[in-house]
Amino acid sequence: MTTFRINAKSVTFDGDDSTPLLWVIRDQLNMTGTKYGCGIGQCGACTVHVNGMAQRSCITPVAAVADQAITTIEGLAPTDDELHPVQQAWLELDVPQCGYCQAGQIMATVDFLKRFPKPSDADIDNNLTNICRCGTYARLRKAVHRAAELGALPVAKGDRE
Amino acid sequence: MSAEMQKLDINRREFLIAGVSVAGGFLLGLPRVSSAGEAGSNTIGFFVQIEPDGKVIIGSNQPEIGQGQRTTLPMLVAEELDVDWSAVSVRQMPLGIVKTDDGYAWKYGGQGVGGSTGLTDNWDYMREVGATARGQLVKAAADRLQVSVAECNTKAGVVICQSRGAKIPYSDLVADAAALPLPTESPPLKQLKDHRIVGKQQKTIDARDIVTGKARYGIDTVQPNMRYAVIARAPVLNASVKRFDDGAARKIKGVLDVFEIKGPAMGEPYDILASGVAVVATSTWIAMKGRDALAIEWNDSPSATDNSEAFWQENTELLKGDGQVVLDDGDFAKAMSDAKTVIKRSYRVPFVSHAPLEPQNCYAFVQQDRCHIIAPTQMPSGASRAAAAVTGLPRENIRVEMTRVGGGFGRRLTNDYVAEAAIISKHTGWPIKLQWSREDDVKNDFYRPAGLHEMQAGLDDDGNVTAWTQRLASASKYYRRPNMPDKDLHGAELYPDDFPRRIVENLRLEYFHNKIGVPRGSWRAPAHTANAWVIQSFIDEIAHETGQDPLQLRLDLYGEARELEYTNHGGPTFNPGRLSRLATFVAERIGYGKKLPKGRGIGIASHFTFGGYAAHAIEVRVADGRLVIERIVAAIDCGLAVNPNAVEAQLQGGTIDGLSTALGQQITVKDGRIEQSNFHDYPLAKIAAFPALFEAHILPYNDTPTGVGEIGLPTAAPALTNAIFNASGLRIRSLPVSDYLKT
Numbered sequence: 001m002t003t004f005r006i007n008a009k010s011v012t013f014d015g016d017d018s019t020p021l022l023w024v025i026r027d028q029l030n031m032t033g034t035k036y037g038c039g040i041g042q043c044g045a046c047t048v049h050v051n052g053m054a055q056r057s058c059i060t061p062v063a064a065v066a067d068q069a070i071t072t073i074e075g076l077a078p079t080d081d082e083l084h085p086v087q088q089a090w091l092e093l094d095v096p097q098c099g100y101c102q103a104g105q106i107m108a109t110v111d112f113l114k115r116f117p118k119p120s121d122a123d124i125d126n127n128l129t130n131i132c133r134c135g136t137y138a139r140l141r142k143a144v145h146r147a148a149e150l151g152a153l154p155v156a157k158g159d160r161e
Numbered sequence: 162m163s164a165e166m167q168k169l170d171i172n173r174r175e176f177l178i179a180g181v182s183v184a185g186g187f188l189l190g191l192p193r194v195s196s197a198g199e200a201g202s203n204t205i206g207f208f209v210q211i212e213p214d215g216k217v218i219i220g221s222n223q224p225e226i227g228q229g230q231r232t233t234l235p236m237l238v239a240e241e242l243d244v245d246w247s248a249v250s251v252r253q254m255p256l257g258i259v260k261t262d263d264g265y266a267w268k269y270g271g272q273g274v275g276g277s278t279g280l281t282d283n284w285d286y287m288r289e290v291g292a293t294a295r296g297q298l299v300k301a302a303a304d305r306l307q308v309s310v311a312e313c314n315t316k317a318g319v320v321i322c323q324s325r326g327a328k329i330p331y332s333d334l335v336a337d338a339a340a341l342p343l344p345t346e347s348p349p350l351k352q353l354k355d356h357r358i359v360g361k362q363q364k365t366i367d368a369r370d371i372v373t374g375k376a377r378y379g380i381d382t383v384q385p386n387m388r389y390a391v392i393a394r395a396p397v398l399n400a401s402v403k404r405f406d407d408g409a410a411r412k413i414k415g416v417l418d419v420f421e422i423k424g425p426a427m428g429e430p431y432d433i434l435a436s437g438v439a440v441v442a443t444s445t446w447i448a449m450k451g452r453d454a455l456a457i458e459w460n461d462s463p464s465a466t467d468n469s470e471a472f473w474q475e476n477t478e479l480l481k482g483d484g485q486v487v488l489d490d491g492d493f494a495k496a497m498s499d500a501k502t503v504i505k506r507s508y509r510v511p512f513v514s515h516a517p518l519e520p521q522n523c524y525a526f527v528q529q530d531r532c533h534i535i536a537p538t539q540m541p542s543g544a545s546r547a548a549a550a551v552t553g554l555p556r557e558n559i560r561v562e563m564t565r566v567g568g569g570f571g572r573r574l575t576n577d578y579v580a581e582a583a584i585i586s587k588h589t590g591w592p593i594k595l596q597w598s599r600e601d602d603v604k605n606d607f608y609r610p611a612g613l614h615e616m617q618a619g620l621d622d623d624g625n626v627t628a629w630t631q632r633l634a635s636a637s638k639y640y641r642r643p644n645m646p647d648k649d650l651h652g653a654e655l656y657p658d659d660f661p662r663r664i665v666e667n668l669r670l671e672y673f674h675n676k677i678g679v680p681r682g683s684w685r686a687p688a689h690t691a692n693a694w695v696i697q698s699f700i701d702e703i704a705h706e707t708g709q710d711p712l713q714l715r716l717d718l719y720g721e722a723r724e725l726e727y728t729n730h731g732g733p734t735f736n737p738g739r740l741s742r743l744a745t746f747v748a749e750r751i752g753y754g755k756k757l758p759k760g761r762g763i764g765i766a767s768h769f770t771f772g773g774y775a776a777h778a779i780e781v782r783v784a785d786g787r788l789v790i791e792r793i794v795a796a797i798d799c800g801l802a803v804n805p806n807a808v809e810a811q812l813q814g815g816t817i818d819g820l821s822t823a824l825g826q827q828i829t830v831k832d833g834r835i836e837q838s839n840f841h842d843y844p845l846a847k848i849a850a851f852p853a854l855f856e857a858h859i860l861p862y863n864d865t866p867t868g869v870g871e872i873g874l875p876t877a878a879p880a881l882t883n884a885i886f887n888a889s890g891l892r893i894r895s896l897p898v899s900d901y902l903k904t
Contacts, residue, residue, distance in 0.1 A: 015415075015444075023446040027389070032381035033374020035567070036445075037518045038599040042840035045518060073374030087372040094364045094806060097814055098227025099371035100378060100518045100567030125849035131840065133518040133568050134227045135817025137848040138855045139810070 004065045006031075007075025017063035022046045024062045025072060033073040033103045037131070044130030047104040048072050054111035073103035076110065086110050089147035097134035105130045109144055118148055208238060208269070209294045210252075213332050215318055217244045220254040222269040223279055224539055225367075226569030227814075228870040229807035230279050232366040234287050236804060240358045241291030241350060244318040244331070251366050256541035256561035265556055273540045275574050275683065276730060277771040277868025280803060284866055292348035294338075301337035302329050353801075353864050362806040367565070379537030379564045380596065382524040387592045390585045391448040392422055393455055394437035394605055397833040398678045399427050400462035401436040409454040410440060415447035418589055419455070422581065427463050427678070430643045432550065433577045434605045434680055439585050445596050464678030465833040472677050472830070473509065476613035476634035479673040480507075484632060485648065488657040488670040496628035496667035500619025504706050506699055507615045509895035510691040511827035512608040512636070514843060515684060519567020520602040525582035526592035527552050532559040532583065533592075537566040539573040547576040551583040570818075571683035575607055603843055604835045607682025608828055610636045610654060612675075614695045619667075624707050626718065629665040631655065631695070634673035638681040650674045654688055656729035660696065660737065660769065663725045664718055679830060685818060686871035689770045693875030694823070694882070694896070697766035701883045702892065711883065712748050712765055716741050731771035731867075740767040743776035743796045743860060750794040750856060751778035757888075760784045761791070764883025766876040773872035774798040777816065777880035783889035788902040790820070790881070792854040797873055801866040802859050808869050812857045815873025821846035823878035825899045850904065 003012045006029065013024050020039075025031050025048070034057060037045035041059040048057045049071040076084045083091070086109050096102045108130050116123045124144055132140065210218040219235040219242075235251050257268030270286055295315060302320035303310045306327055313322045320329045353360070370376040395401065407419035424436035438457055442448035497503065524535040525548065532552050538544045541561045548559045566573055582595040597605075612635025619628030637650040651672035662668055684690060700718070704711040722738020744767040748754075751763055760782055767776035780792040795816045802808040825844045829836045837843040882893045885902070893901055 015447075019446050023444065027444040027446065030383055031374075032377060032383075035378075035518075036380065036520070036596075038840050040599070040839050040841065043518065043845075073372075077373065083369075083372070090372045091364070091368050094368060094810070096227075096365060096368055096371045097229070097810055098225075098518070098566060098568045099367070099376050102371050103374045106372060121853045129847050129849075131518065131845045131847060133516060133570075133818075133845060135814035135821065136810070137817060137851050138813045138857070141848060141851075141853055 002062045002066050004062075004068050004070055006070040007072060013062055018061045020058050021048070021060040021062050021065055021070070022057040025057060031072055031074055035100055035103060037101065037104075042131070043101070043104075044108055045101050045104040047107040047130065049107060049111065052114070054108050073107060076106065084110065085150035086113065086147045089143040089150060092146060093139045093143040095136050095139045095143050097136055101130060101132045105132065105140060109147065113144070113148060119144065208290050209242060211332050211335050215248055215330060215332055217242070217249045217318070218252050219249055220269070221251045222254045222257070222272050223283075224272075224274050224541065224563045224566055224569070225253070226274060226539060226566040226573065228274065228279065228569075228811060229365065229804065230274060232363055233280060233804045233807055234283055235366070236358050236363055237284065237287035238291035240356060241288045242295050243315040246358045246363060248318060249366070253563060255563065256545055258542065258545065258556060260555075260557045273542060274569065275539050275571060277773065277870045277872060279870070280866045280868055281772060288350050289347055292350055293343070296344060296348045297338040297341050298331050298334045300341055301334040305329070305334075305337065359803050360801065360805070363804050364806060376565055378519050378567045379524070379535065380519055380522045380567070382535045382564065382594055384524060384526065384535070384592050387524070387594055388417060388441050388443065388589070389445045389448045390439055390441045390582070390593050390595045391445070391452050391598065392437045392439045392581060392595070392601070393452045393457060394435040394601060395424070395459055395462070396604075397459060397462045398464040398467060398830070398835070400459040400465075400833075402438060403458040403460045405438050405458070406456040407438070409456070410451040413447060413451050413454060415443040416451040417441045417443065419451065420588060422584060428641065430641050431575070431577060431607075431680060432547070433580050433584075441585065441589055441591070441593065448596070449598065462833055467678050467833045468831045469829040472611065472675060473613065476673070476675055479634040479675065480613065480615050480632055484634070484671040484673040485651060486669060487651045487655060487672050488662070488668065490662065490669070491667035493628055493630060493667045493669040497617070497619045500628055501622050502620040502707060503617065504620070504703050505615070505617045506702055507613060507894060508695045508698060510612050510614065510694065511829070511896055512611040512679060512681075513684065513822055513826045514603055514606045514608055514828050514837070515570045515572035516603065516843065516845060517566075517568025517570055517572055520599055521572070521578040521597040522595060523578045523582035524592070524594045525579065525586040527583055527586040530554070530558060534559065534561045534579055534583070535564060536561065536576070536579050537564050537573060538576055538579065539566065539569045539571075540576060543574070544576045544579045547580040548583045551580050552587055570685045571687065572606065574683050599840070600838045603837050603839060607638070607680050609684030609690065610638050610681045612636065612654065612691060614691070616695065616699045618699070618703050620703070620707060624709055626661070626665050626703065628667040629661055630669040630671065632671040632673075634675055636675050636677050636679060636681050638683060638687060640676070640681055647674065655692070656688055658725070658727040658729050658732070658735065659692060660735075660740075661718060664720065664737065677830070678833070686770050686874045689768065689871070689875040690819070693766065693768040693770070694878045697768065697876065697879030698882055698894070701764070701886065705886075712744060712753060715744055715767060731769070731773075735769050739774045739798050739862065740769060740776065743767055743774055743798055746858065746860060747776045747778035747794045747796050750858070751780055751792065753778060760888055762884045762886065762888025764880045764885070764887055766879035766883060768875045770872045770875050772867035773800075773869060775812070775872045775876050777876045779877075779880040779884045781881065781884040781888050783885060783891065783902065786903055788885065788898065788904050790850065790852055792852055794856045794858070795873060795877070796858040796860055797869060798860045798862050799867045799869050799872065800861075800863050802861060803866045805859055808859050809857045811869040812859070812873040813855070815871065816855075816857070816877045817846070817851060819874040819877030820881060821850070823881055823896050823898055824850060824904045825897050827897050
């Protein structure tokens with residue numbers, strides 16, 4: 001039995017605790033915003049926050065997040081009406097094409113901007129490693145800079161205790 | 162209306178306008194089920210639903226694979242309907258087919274995406290849908306006010322009649338409009354100058370859902386009583402199951418069933434790609450664990466000795482002989498023997514995989530008399546056919562819903578994963594979501610055809626190209642297609658009317674098919690993705706060898722703007738002058754001809770793909786065996802850019818796709834096994850590979866749009882390898898680049 005908090009809600013998983021967090025989120029909790037792309041932590045489509053830090057959930061056994069606080073894309077916005085600045089920047093620059101990777105891109109970027117609030121292009125190159133098959137990188141790069149401009153990063157609903 | 166049809170309805174209050182459009186499209190009418198006085202939302206047709214508060218829902222009948230059809234096609238309807246774009250939301254329509262006396266007909270117009278045809282096929286049709294709806298609303302208003310239609314106009318969702326000083330919102334008119342008979346002529350359409358929506362930047366209509374995690378793809382399908390399935394597929398191409406032991410698998414809590422799946426016999430068409438063993442469980446992860454616990458013995462396969470090394474050797478041997486001459490203009494042999502200079506080069510294009518980020522998957526529920534499919538597919542009608550073939554059910558009893566697709570790229574033109582899901586559901590009687598792992602996806606694909614291209618050009622005393630041949634030994638994508646004789650296999654690989662036909666008079670195309678047992682299929686910009694790289698590299702090599710400037714040689718060859726016959730997909734004509742314009746533009750933007758520091762170089766390329774024109778100019782730095790892309794200039798000419806925002810996105814994406822693929826991707830075969838398995842050994846490029854200095858330009862040309870989904874891709878790779886040569890003297894004639902340089 002593994003208990004953890006997800007988007008400020010407490011949940012319990014009673015399956016095998018070596019199950020990757022990704023599949024618990026998707027199949028048990030039916031929260032489908034977090035995506036499966038590779039299963040080996042290479043693409044980042046499965047990125048969630050564990051205690052506010054980006055982690056690839058496909059290679060995180062659910063046992064590892066016992067009693068921790070998880071935030072998924074569904075819990076990123078501070079309220080139901082207000083979007084996170086990274087989400088806003090993504091809309092301003094109209095980043096997505098197929099959109100499948102974008103939840104993971106956004107979650108990775110939120111964490112990145114906490115560590116690099118005014119990132120250079122080199123910082124982006126060295127730290128944003130999520131894959132986009134459609135090749136939205138040109139707009140994505142601009143959206144990261146725009147999100148940095150939008151500044152103050154609010155506390156995600158899911159990060160609150 | 163029959164009970165069967167009602168089951169297929171999304172909303173029983175809908176009906177569709179009936180009539181025939183001038184483009185020959187057929188809009189099917191179904192009688193209205195509800196009475197005119199029913200409260201609630203008002204519907205004028207399947208494509209258009211107008212709410213009492215003025216919100217408009219427009220149907221999208223095409224799959225959305227990231228190319229922006231869900232935004233662009235409804236823009237056409239909204240434009241002619243004359244509503245504010247900000248009032249519009251879009252709803253996905255399912256597959257619509259109706260049984261006719263001699264087969265099946267489209268209910269919502271043709272549905273299916275690929276070949277960059279979405280806009281060209283629907284440009285007239287969608288505008289007519291919108292204009293027809295508007296015409297009915299105007300007629301309803303005119304009737305109510307007892308004026309002639311000519312006295313009424315529309316503006317942003319309101320019918321205005323000046324002579325009566327009346328303004329009636331559309332939502333007040335829908336009930337009456339829906340009851341009117343349809344006009345027999347096609348409606349007049351707006352002039353370009355009157356467009357308020359088309360031709361302007363419009364953002365992706367679903368972007369908010371995407372960035373909040375609400376957008377749902379095939380993999381996100383959840384249905385009542387659904388079980389999860391995975392398949393352990395043959396690790397050797399074309400192998401079949403000898404026997405399997407599922408004892409350990411069945412002991413795992415949650416594993417529900419295990420059984421064999423039979424793939425096609427060698428040489429037969431691919432209804433599915435491989436034989437294997439299916440595991441059905443209560444969750445995806447448990448199904449995967451069950452699969453890991455299987456012990457499977459495989460029969461020997463005729464493909465067990467297939468390997469890439471032998472493939473390339475065979476191609477070399479094939480090219481030593483005489484192939485199938487598929488085009489022979491002028492007198493090639495004489496022109497070559499008369500030539501002052503002969504240049505010969507060979508280029509190697511590897512297999513690559515589609516690798517959409519959403520791995521293949523499908524939901525299927527097969528019951529006694531009906532079947533429900535929910536799939537991320539590019540061809541919903543093909544999905545319906547695949548399900549019919551598996552279940553034996555009549556197609557009108559098969560309901561196909563299209564989800565958003567996490568990347569198409571041509572992979573989802575085939576519906577093999579639909580067939581697999583239907584097989585498993587039929588066997589178990591359960592609703593099934595079939596999931597492919599990334600490893601399944603990399604190892605089981607209809608790969609981009611690999612080929613060895615031998616190019617020869619003959620030049621006269623003045624440096625003019627007077628003779629040209631492309632001799633290609635490749636694994637044609639038509640391999641194992643039903644009803645495809647060997648003599649037609651070249652049709653997928655060489656498009657005779659491509660440049661430089663009718664420009665170089667003495668031209669010969671020769672084809673050799675390599676029968677390696679690797680499945681092949683349509684990969685974004687089929688044939689062009691390979692041939693543009695080969696031809697645009699070869700043009701540069703000709704230029705360098707004969708002391709000519711590569712840009713000038715292109716301009717000399719393209720010549721004046723004029724329409725040449727082009728009978729392959731993307732015709733009916735090809736205007737090389739439009740390539741001159743683009744090549745000149747990108748060259749100027751990148752500063753072509755300026756003196757560059759040592760180790761820096763600029764390369765250009767231009768090509769006509771499926772009706773659209775594109776060019777790239779790329780600047781690179783090569784130092785200490787390492788490549789850095791410093792700057793990219795991309796340009797596209799698609800006639801009219803219906804949604805410039807989406808055109809720019811496709812140009813940016815096509816550029817990155819072309820470069821990523823050229824930089825690091827190849828699929829290789831050893832002992833009949835695909836060697837690659839995931840993104841660690843099949844690396845897709847990340848943001849670091851692409852500079853911030855990346856321009857994407859649209860050069861408008863005329864009033865008619867052509868497609869853009871594939872057009873921006875083919876010229877990226879040759880511009881890159883031409884730049885690498887100019888920077889370093891290293892001429893890359895075999896992809897990927899990472900075989901030669903650190904990338």
